Amino acid sequence: MLVSQGFDAALAGVLGLLIGSFLNVVIYRTPVMMYRDWLNDAVANLMSVKDMPSLWSLVFGPKAQPPAGLEAAADKAAVELEKLPRFDLMRPGSRCGSCGHEIRWYENIPVLSYLALRGRCGACKTRISPRYPLVELATAALFALCGHRFGLTPTGALWAAFAALLVCQFLIDFDTQFLPDSLNYLLLWLGLIGAAAGWTGTSLQLSVWGAVFGYLSLWLVYHGYLFVMKEEGMGQGDLKLLAALGAWLGADYLIAIILISSIVGAVLGLGMRFSGKLDKGVPIAFGPFLAGAGLVCLVIGPGVVKQWVPFAFPLGPWLH
Ligand SMILES: [Zn+2]
Known part of the structure; x- marks a missing residue:
């Protein structure tokens, strides 16, 4: 038993090194792919003014005309976008950000290459x-x-995927203040499917309510803040990320997740202040704290979370 547990952990660890190397690519490229998608969508929507001449008058009234030059600008932007080289998780190959040197396979071996190259290109x-x-x-x-x-x-693979996606969201939000939908929705769907298949240890009922209440609770905070302060207090991505965490851990964990995320936020904030990385007045995204809370729940184990913060589970008996 112990031998097989050690073997499973070692094999999963080696796989984790390789996946971790891929996550570095995901963390760097997913936001760039998302910005490209936004521009593509924006231009495609502008092009629809040309395809559907009545669109402008449907929105602005029967006599309204689109501003001069709008179609020409959309056409020009579309041509520029067409010219962009392919950019996704596979292509182009990885390059040095400074000199453009193409990273060879032997320079791309997790951890070892970094040590062999002494941390330099x-x-x-x-x-x-x-x-x-x-x-x-x-x-x-x-x-x-x-x-x-x-x-x-399958249970081990699913929770490993949970960890991988949270590592990505943690660093992407930290870098860009965005939580890409592509990763949030993948996390949400995997949580729901895992619960339905009985692989995550969360009942389907608790998983669905977790997603619903996770989204709704932050939706209320979001709109409450918007109403009082007249500005956005958090991003829409945070709502979706808490919905996804609710789908994995269950509705009864939502209060604990929020509690743990504020502890993660305090620890990260103090760490950044001491390392001089925290500029006053620059907003810190909430997403890294939520993602961090999900990882903390995984590492200490959902059962242990329940023992440590029993008061965070007041609705537990009613949610089953
Ligand atoms: Zn270089």
Whole structure:
């Protein structure tokens, strides 16, 4: 039993190193892909003015005409977008951000290549951020934990995917203040499907209510803040991320998730203040705290969360 647990953890850990290397690509490229999608959508919508001449008058009244030059501008933007080279998670290959040196396969071995290159680009010797190997090591540790706890089973694979997606959202929101829908929805769907299949340990009922109340609770906070302060207090992505966490852990965990996310926020905020990374007046996104809370729940185990903060489960008996 112990031997097989150790073997499962080691194998999952090695897989985690490789996936962690891929997550570095996801973290860097998903926001860029999202910005491209926004521009593509914006231009496609402007083009619809040409395809549907009545559109302007339907919105602005029968006599209204689209502003001069709108169609020409949309056409020009569409041509520029067409010219962009392909950019997704697979292509182009990874390059050094400084000199454009193409990263060879042997320069791309998780952690080891970073150590062998002493943290510098093989061509121009510019420093490579230690974040890359740290993401690989963190993903490896989380995967090893899932392998150890659940074995090489669908349950272990699902919770490893949960960890991987949260690592991405944590750093993407930290970097860009955005939580891409593509990753939020994948997390939400996997949580619901995992519950329906009986693989996450959360009943389908608690999972669905978790998604609903997770979204609704922050929706109320979002609109309350907007009403009182006349500005957005948090992003729409935070609502979707808490819905996804609710789908994985169940509605009864939502209060605990919020509590833990404020602790994560305090720890991160203090850490950044001491390292001089926190500029006063610059808003910190809420997403990293939520993603961090999800990871904390995974690492200490949902059952232990319930023991540590029993008062956060007042509705537990009614939600089953
Ligand atoms: Zn270079």
